[in-house]
Amino acid sequence: MQDNARPVEFARLLQDIWGDLQNPAVLWQIGALVGCLLLGWLIQRRALRRAAAAQGAEGQAYSAARRFGEHGMKRVIFPLSALLLVVMTRAVLVRYHNASLLDLAVPLLASLALIRFVVFTLRQAVGRSSWLGAFERVFASLAWLVVALHIVGWLPEVIEGLESVSVTLGSQKLSLWTLLLGTAMVMLTVLVAMWAGGALERRLAAAAGLDSNVRVVLTRVLRALLLVIAVLIALPMVGINLTTLSVFGGALGVGLGFGLQKIAANYVSGFILLLDRSLRIGNLIRVGNERGVVKEINTRYTVIRAANGVESIVPNETLVASVVQNETFTDSLVSLPLNFQVAYDADVEQAMRILETVAQLQPRVLQTPAPQAFLVDFGDNGINLRLSCWIGDPAAGTLGITSAINIEVWRRFKAEGIGIPFPQREVRLLPPLPELPLSAPVTTATPPSSAGDAQEVRKGGLAAPGGFA
Incomplete structure (x- = not known):
């Protein structure tokens, strides 16, 4: 009974709002709502400035719990402030006019504050450096949009319109709603997998006696397996048959095999480097013309920092296929x-x-x-x-x-008094040769009559052996 009563209640609320829009007195509600939102934004801005100034004045690092609380409050200051102002304004305005528009704003602002805090909590659980951090606002906005459509009662019509747009792949019919729902489920399961991967990484980091390279390999392999399992679980949950995607997966695999050979080789080489422990963080190596300290060993490349501060990104395939001089492999001597x-x-x-x-x-x-x-x-x-x-x-x-x-x-x-020699060069100036007269007669000798006797040809007082002038 309660499930049926709620749509009726929201439908009546929408009818009241439509009726209020026909009345010029609705401008009071619109003005009050805009004023509450503007005041909420100003409160958030002032609170953020004061928090930044207080943190700069203290000049010390906060604890994890305090940092979590402050960053969480930054995301809900605006909706909570606006919600409080709307509730107070509605209590005053309802005595003189209808407040249907403000009645609708209350659940929307409350859901916005709740969704922002939940998405922020998920981001902190998955990891601060996660890709979720860059899309936190996008995820929160999309989730709030779905909740808002449900509140106003428009979600069934939107779902019906999305289901009308479909495409047939073999025996599988995929609608736009199915794809969106599948994407949402994949994102949700991926978040759970990343949270589990982060928990496993913390467990491995606390394990004593485990080599750092082996720890990195296990962490990345486990995360990759968890992500694959998450996708394989999420797609059938929304009715997407995995066999339908097998043809596209095979074609994609062939394309990746031919087009991304170097990238695949770098990833395989990265796991080889991490498993055979030929390179470690902090080793001083020379590969080709690059010499420096190993700062990072990723699955695709390795970062080497030279003595002049320049960091070189070397593909892992180069480190596996070429000669690497490791100056600190067994010791640092x-x-x-x-x-x-x-x-x-x-x-x-x-x-x-x-x-x-x-x-x-x-x-x-x-x-x-x-x-x-x-x-x-x-x-x-x-x-x-x-x-x-x-x-x-x-x-x-x-x-x-x-x-x-x-x-x-x-x-x-x-x-x-020990001398250090340096190259020395002696330059001698010789006197010029005497000039020869140019009017001397030219005598041409006959070819030699016997072997071993060479004739001379004299021209202008110069003799040339071989019998040629």
Whole structure:
């Protein structure tokens, strides 16, 4: 009986509103409703400004519960303020005029506040970085639109109009209403799946002794499985036969197989990298011309941050199919070779001792293994020496320590009188050749009569071998 009474009540309310619209006194209701909405918007704006100013003045992070409460209130300040003002205005206006328009505004504003808070709660449950955050207003508006149509009693007519627009796929008839309902069910089940995935991720993060790469792989695989299961459950719930979509799924699979081979290879390579644990977050690697620290390992690409702050996005297929130099795979010890050259008249043994002493005084240079100096070869300009030292923090870069060692070596060499050679070039200016007379007779020799004797051809006092002028 109550279910039948509610449509009759809303129908009577709509009739009263239509009757009020024929009366000029309805302008009082319209003006009051617009004033309440405007005041509600101003209250929301002022409250948001005061909250931002208070947060900036305190300058400290809020707890999760307080942050949830504040962000939740930001979304319901406007509808609750407007609802309170409409209720107060209706109580005053009903004494002098009909307030049917305000009576309709009360459930609409109440449902708007409830839907906004529910959608916000779902967003927080799924995850703050979820895609739901970008479409929160859209989802809330669509849900409120459906509730508003139900309140005013227009929802059955809208559903009937949507069902009249249909398309036949094989033996399955799909209407526009069925597609919209299927989309809504898929979104709802996807939200539940993402919430379950977030709960599983928190459980895995708290598991002790589980490798970080394995944790990431399990989390992504479980989320993907939950999303697939959610879609497979949602579509049959609205009457969509999955076999109808098998043909389109097969064609889509073939198209993806040919057109997205590289992307699929990157995803597979990403799982390989995460499973075989050849790369970890924080490793210092070199691949091709890129050298840096691994910051992120995603399923499609890996982010490498160089020493100059530039982040390179490397496809995972490149990391699997090419040679990768991992400088911190088993440990972080890296050899740092530095080349020097001294003059031939310098004391080589003393120069080598200076190199080892300078390296030992550097705080970043490890004492075990100890720095060593070597005589590499004898160059064109001097004797080539090499200093080999080890560092344990290659991610901090090598330019700074190389510069510090070079400066100190230069100072020690200068103080000990050890010269550092440099290339020298000698330029000699030769006197010009004497000029030859041009009026000398030309003598042409006959071809040689015997082998081994070459004849000369003289022309203008110049001789050319071979018998040709």
